[in-house]
Amino acid sequence: MNLPAILFSVLGWVTIVLFTGGLIYRIYIYAKTPMPLKIPVNTPPTMPGVVGSMAIEVTLFRKLFKTNLLLWFGSWVFHVALLLVVLRHLRFFFYPVPGLVMFFYTIRIYAGYAMLIALVFLLARRLVSERNAYVSLPIDYYMLFLLIGIAASGLWMNYHERIYLVDVKAFILGLFSFSLNAPDMEPVLVVHLLLVFTLFAYFPFSKLLHAPGVFFSPTMIQRNDIEKWRKVNPWDYDVPGEPFYTWENFDEKRVDKHPDGIVYPPGWERKVEYHKYKKGE
């Protein structure tokens, strides 16, 4: 047992705690916060309709497809490739490996390349367009560099510097069973793991929260059924109202002596005079 092994395991545990704890806390906050008003943007009126439209949205990115094909291409390819890569990595987390996970393993390594290309495209997009460069923050670039680093180091290990994977698997399983099994510290593996730890630890504190956030976005998940139910605002409070009047008794019910202290603008006396004149007083 050596020092790097202990260090790596501790980093792994910190990452696991930050990622799961932070994410659960964030989702709890999202779920807990009430939505006082109905603000759907052209969503379907029924629950199955909303579920269906959300399913299309998160799997096919329909809104981007309909408005910006280039961005759709870049982001959709990236997300699908990322999903495939994650599924392919699942075999490190199970022993014995279930049949379903073995099925994902048959997905070829091309997903890694697709992910890398899509990331470079997304980075170029931010740099080339003047408007995108204006709105991009340093953290947006760091995030892309981080992901590019992860994809590149992963691909490098696959082709140039084969790693003894049994060790890696022992390390990952060890993280979950609280035992210290560190793999051989190949530099490229160290880089890969550190970047992955950074990504996961930073996830619940970053813009990556768009992943859980989209499922809580009121403009997309609210049903368009305002006519059927009364939407109740849980923190509603009473507001004062003015006394009712018609044109005949407006003078008596006027609100200038209203408890809320409505102040009349200069010249309002003339308006009252006009009223009296019109009524023949």
Added chain:
Amino acid sequence: MHYPFEVPAIEDDASLQNRSYAAKKLDMTGITLPTELVPNWKEEALKIFAELLEHYKDLRVFMDSCVRCGNCATACQFYLGTGDPKNMPVARAELLRKVYRKYFTAAGKLFSNAENAVELTEEVLEEWSTYFYQCSECRRCAVFCPYGIDTGQITMAAREIMSRIGVATKYVTEVVHKVYQSGNNLGIWPLAWKDSCEFLEEELKEIYGKNIPLPVDEKGAEVLLVAPSADNFVNVNTMMGYAVMFYAAGISWTTSTYCDEGGNFGMFLNYFNQKRTNQRIVKAGKELGVKRIIWGECGHAWRAGYAFTNTFNEDMGDFDPPYPKHICEFTYDLMKNGAFKLDKSGNDDVKVTYHDPCNVARATNATLRMGMFEWPREMIRNTCNNFVEMHKDTIREKTYCCGAGGGLLADELMPLRMAGGRPRAEACRAAGANYLATPCAICKANLPLVMEHWKVPAEVGGVHDLFMKALIL
């Protein structure tokens, strides 16, 4: 994506000079807001911000979710018009988000440079009061955002924070104050309203030779019409259109001087005034004992009415239906059932196109099979021979704002209004129409000026104007 004209290059501070006048003390007192910047405004603002984050799921989610993909950048008509980068919805939202990150996120506190988290200073407040009053809350960006981030909601939150520490604009506060005084946005007092209705009755008698009433405060009428007050004052053809429609259908109706306004400028200020303005409508309906309340041709009035009325008012049970109904739906239903005799040739002199008001198109049940996209269009198809649509990326849910919604219809913002209305004007020019029908009082106030400014030979009017011209009594 189709743009009516070339997307401008970004130009820093191009729209910085378009600032509204500050609110008058008189109006701020009248609508229970602080009359000037409160002494400890920074703590106060952060306290309100924290409260809003706990109260609004949308704000909470929208603050975290944005990835700055930039898809919304060219969706905003104010960016297209002015080229000011802070008018891109993402950059506008960042004005609030950068303060959020500084005070409410761990990452923002630790890495304030990389995350661009900044403290709330007077410069930031200055930016807020400029650029959050250059957003018309039209929600076009929410259609483009893959996470449904609605910068309109973020603008509302920012305006709520600002108004409660004493920063608001003269136009919006004045209008809300007028509603509490006189019942409508224009400050028409009850007898003047009655006077105006009598004048329109005489006008209708001259046109049709019949006594077509415009009743005021009639208890026990079947319908309470809550039209924008501008219909009675400026767009009188629309008001006469309603009157003639009700007369031809034989339905008794009334307006109320207590609430002769559908528009809700409280929506552009804070929750308190939004609710207080909205409650007047249901109160008027109950006091007058009407069977149903119908909203007139107004954009944000319809959003505030349709989407929020049953939240702000405990009980809509006495009305039939117990939810807001739009005049276009009402007229369309009657028309479909053959209540009117229509002659399309009455509108042969115009080539009509239809402009979806932003708040009608994206905030209500417009997409349903028969919703606010189709009712007015069906009305126009049944009353006009020449109907053309503008480009598909500029209508329906992707419609542009006229450039003056959201409390921007102030004279001092004229350059901004002209810039914001340009996409609509160019789309209308491309369609070759000479009459732009729209059911929104603010569009009817701003678009004629926009059309004149950009030299588009098109008249602007309501849907019921066309209906009146085609109707045979």
